[in-house]
Amino acid sequence: MPKLLPCLLAASALAAGPAHASELHVSIPKLDRTAEGIYASVQVEWKNGWRNGRNYDAVWLLFKASGAERPWPHVRIAGTGHSVAAVAGPPGGVAVADGGVGAFLLPTADHRGPVKWDVRLRLNARDVGTDEVRAFGLEMVYVPEGAFLLGDPDPAGVDYNAVYRSDARGEPDGLYRVDSEDAIAVGPRRGALFYKTKNPQFEGDRLGPIPAAFPKGVAPFYTMKYEITQGEYAAFLNTLGDHATAHRAIHGGHLYTASRGTIRLDGSTYVAGAPARPANFIGWDDGLGFADWAGLRPMTELEFTKAARGTAMPLPHDFPWGTASADRLARVIGDDDDLVTTGAADESTLSDATRDVLGASFYWVMDLAGSVWEKVITFGHPRGRAFRGTHGDGHLTDRGNATNDDWPLGDDDAGGYGYRGGGYYERGMKPREYVPYSPTEWRRYGSWGGGPRSIAYGFRAVRTAPQPRPDLANELRQIAAASGGTLGVRVVHAETRAAAGVNDDDWYPMMSAYKLPIAIHALRQAEAGRLNLAKTVTLGTDDRRPGFSPLARLIEKDGPQTMTLRDLLSAILRVSDNTASDRVLREIGGPPAVAATLRELRIDGVDVSRSELQFAADYYGVKIPAPYSLERFMDSTARVRRPAGAAPPWRAAHRREHGVGDR
Amino acid sequence: MRLHRGELLTGENTAWVIGEMREMHARDTRLRAGLPPGTAAALRPGTSGETDGVRAAHNDNAIVTLPDGSHLVIAAFLKGSKGTDADRDAVLARVARVAYAWATR
Numbered sequence: 020m021p022k023l024l025p026c027l028l029a030a031s032a033l034a035a036g037p038a039h040a041s042e043l044h045v046s047i048p049k050l051d052r053t054a055e056g057i058y059a060s061v062q063v064e065w066k067n068g069w070r071n072g073r074n075y076d077a078v079w080l081l082f083k084a085s086g087a088e089r090p091w092p093h094v095r096i097a098g099t100g101h102s103v104a105a106v107a108g109p110p111g112g113v114a115v116a117d118g119g120v121g122a123f124l125l126p127t128a129d130h131r132g133p134v135k136w137d138v139r140l141r142l143n144a145r146d147v148g149t150d151e152v153r154a155f156g157l158e159m160v161y162v163p164e165g166a167f168l169l170g171d172p173d174p175a176g177v178d179y180n181a182v183y184r185s186d187a188r189g190e191p192d193g194l195y196r197v198d199s200e201d202a203i204a205v206g207p208r209r210g211a212l213f214y215k216t217k218n219p220q221f222e223g224d225r226l227g228p229i230p231a232a233f234p235k236g237v238a239p240f241y242t243m244k245y246e247i248t249q250g251e252y253a254a255f256l257n258t259l260g261d262h263a264t265a266h267r268a269i270h271g272g273h274l275y276t277a278s279r280g281t282i283r284l285d286g287s288t289y290v291a292g293a294p295a296r297p298a299n300f301i302g303w304d305d306g307l308g309f310a311d312w313a314g315l316r317p318m319t320e321l322e323f324t325k326a327a328r329g330t331a332m333p334l335p336h337d338f339p340w341g342t343a344s345a346d347r348l349a350r351v352i353g354d355d356d357d358l359v360t361t362g363a364a365d366e367s368t369l370s371d372a373t374r375d376v377l378g379a380s381f382y383w384v385m386d387l388a389g390s391v392w393e394k395v396i397t398f399g400h401p402r403g404r405a406f407r408g409t410h411g412d413g414h415l416t417d418r419g420n421a422t423n424d425d426w427p428l429g430d431d432d433a434g435g436y437g438y439r440g441g442g443y444y445e446r447g448m449k450p451r452e453y454v455p456y457s458p459t460e461w462r463r464y465g466s467w468g469g470g471p472r473s474i475a476y477g478f479r480a481v482r483t484a485p486q487p488r489p490d491l492a493n494e495l496r497q498i499a500a501a502s503g504g505t506l507g508v509r510v511v512h513a514e515t516r517a518a519a520g521v522n523d524d525d526w527y528p529m530m531s532a533y534k535l536p537i538a539i540h541a542l543r544q545a546e547a548g549r550l551n552l553a554k555t556v557t558l559g560t561d562d563r564r565p566g567f568s569p570l571a572r573l574i575e576k577d578g579p580q581t582m583t584l585r586d587l588l589s590a591i592l593r594v595s596d597n598t599a600s601d602r603v604l605r606e607i608g609g610p611p612a613v614a615a616t617l618r619e620l621r622i623d624g625v626d627v628s629r630s631e632l633q634f635a636a637d638y639y640g641v642k643i644p645a646p647y648s649l650e651r652f653m654d655s656t657a658r659v660r661r662p663a664g665a666a667p668p669w670r671a672a673h674r675r676e677h678g679v680g681d682r
Numbered sequence: 683m684r685l686h687r688g689e690l691l692t693g694e695n696t697a698w699v700i701g702e703m704r705e706m707h708a709r710d711t712r713l714r715a716g717l718p719p720g721t722a723a724a725l726r727p728g729t730s731g732e733t734d735g736v737r738a739a740h741n742d743n744a745i746v747t748l749p750d751g752s753h754l755v756i757a758a759f760l761k762g763s764k765g766t767d768a769d770r771d772a773v774l775a776r777v778a779r780v781a782y783a784w785a786t787r
Contacts, residue, residue, distance in 0.1 A: 098785050115787055143751070144750065505763075510777075510781040527761050532743055
């Protein structure tokens with residue numbers, strides 16, 4: 020079973036973990052505060068991992084700043100600067116979720132067995148501040164993209180409210196294939212999704228459509244491999260503020276400890292006596308609070324079916340383990356109230372041939388049927404259909420409630436959710452419909468948005484898979500190909516040096532970009548005491564320069580202007596004023612002096628060889644008139660018609676930058 | 683890049699130059715147009731004239747402050763381009779858009 024990094028609880032958690040558990044361990048992060056950012060080093064270790072041609076398991080990692088004040092604020096993960104070093108098992112990769120709320124650590128090569136990684140992640144330095152941080156991990160299973168079938172091939176499944184493809188009269192016409200995330204029509208119409216109900220409050224209102232934004236399970240997602248455990252829930256409570264714990268603590272009822280519940284308050288710390296045991300007594304708002312806190316979201320009924328059944332052809336009243344029988348099932352809640360695997364079976368022996376022994380789904384998601392009921396967003400209620408699949412951001416209200424406005428939050432009877440998969444109640448209960456497990460597509464409570472915290476209700480959260488990190492170099496190549504010219508780009512993340520580019524070893528005319536080296540040279544001269552930026556200079560008519568220059572227009576209108584060199588630098592940097600630039604260039608020793616500074620700084624790809632005026636003269640192929648005036652200069656250029664196709668002078672030598680960007 | 687890292691000027695002057703460059707709004711239709719509204723970016727554009735419908739240089743450079751407080755340096759140089767100024771601006775805006783998305787994922 021996963022252990023949600025209860026660093027506070029690690030000792031008791033380890034001691035009590037059942038032998039079959041998968042035992043995810045996430046160490047307390049070591050922080051490395053560098054000039055480039057704050058890095059967290061954690062060791063992540065779990066058993067029974069895999070990657071094969073179908074899918075893989077992974078760990079969802081999130082961070083909280085563990086200051087003296089609760090709640091502990093969420094800490095986002097930066098976009099770049101991460102690494103995974105394999106101590107044991109396969110090589111690993113990092114997929115950071117949108118906004119950095121968390122990251123998936125995933126195997127990047129096929130394997131089966133234990134995993135042990137040293138992970139180094141760059142955190143959002145603003146979120147960390149001066150605090151220490153704690154890391155929390157959840158074992159997840161990747162459910163890949165693909166179509167799947169809804170419904171039960173057993174005609175009797177219709178009586179258990181299984182959905183079907185409708186004929187023109189609303190009667191079953193086979194299974195319903197979900198092959199895209201597009202909206203799904205619902206109703207008694209040919210080809211639409213439909214289902215029968217005896218009690219719409221429990222089984223759904225048979226209305227639609229199911230909007231395009233409602234997650235359907237065709238797009239890839241990650242689901243928790245197991246239901247939330249009691250150790251994980253206690254660790255969650257320990258990060259919350261006092262007011263929030265009063266609402267989210269689930270262990271207040273008379274029957275809690277008599278009903279497999281082991282969470283208790285020890286002093287001011289929540290402790291789970293059996294941390295690996297699935298958490299029951301999880302109410303709907305409790306589950307949503309956990310999901311928002313963890314950066315995850317609830318799963319939909321459709322995703323439940325996809326995770327259970329995958330792309331397999333369904334059998335009549337099949338269970339998530341792919342058969343219509345529970346005869347071989349060795350995954351039970353045992354006499355000591357733990358969820359255990361009996362006999363010789365062990366999770367390390369899980370294969371497609373033993374799914375029905377270990378209760379694993381098509382994608383090896385554990386306990387989708389049996390254990391505790393899964394709470395799911397239903398398509399059979401308007402509040403469920405309004406769900407858009409937004410993800411938690413790590414922050415809850417003062418009362419510990421989720422903050423996503425598309426989640427059907429409310430009290431227990433809010434509607435919008437339901438139950439799938441069946442649940443285990445108490446010892447000695449005779450197996451019957453839904454107890455302790457139900458066929459995948461039976462949904463008699465699929466739309467029942469009710470029920471208080473109780474013995475058989477749990478929760479499992481999911482997250483839509485992050486889009487693969489964009490291949491920036493490839494995207495830049497595509498932009499360059501359609502640019503209408505030659506596009507050279509260099510992009511560098513300053514703190515991590517992560518970089519990409521296109522055509523970035525070519526030479527380009529810098530044009531006014533060359534003013535930056537001029538400004539830098541001027542400021543260095545000032546720093547060395549060789550230039551006084553407070554010095555005032557007066558610019559007159561003959562200082563006016565061709566090209567963009569509000570200052571030239573001002574001189575023309577109001578006469579000579581007196582200003583400080585710093586004001587001129589400001590005009591260069593803020594509006595790229597050519598008159599200001601040439602005057603500063605003159606004051607600081609001209610192009611040779613700027614070139615000397617660039618050499619001194621070992622910036623060898625930038626050529627600042629001329630003034631704006633000389634450049635314009637070269638561009639037009641004219642001599643600078645003597646005596647100079649802007650009007651005489653413009654007159655001379657007006658007579659020039661440069662022959663078509665002639666190489667412009669900037670090709671010969673001008674403001675070029677080599678290896679653009681990282682210079 | 684080296685300006686941003688403070689290797690060229692004192693801290694005070696580095697901050698002043700970058701602050702001044704953030705006030706550069708002459709070419710907001712280029713890189714800045716591809717960044718989320720309100721993003722702090724120090725800009726250094728460059729533009730040539732046009733000869734027979736071909737523009738020698740249509741450039742922009744940026745030091746962008748990302749939401750996590752780190753920085754993205756973008757240097758984009760478009761040379762010998764045909765088309766309209768709006769086309770050229772759109773090329774540079776696309777560069778900023780994909781670079782920002784890449785750096786903030």
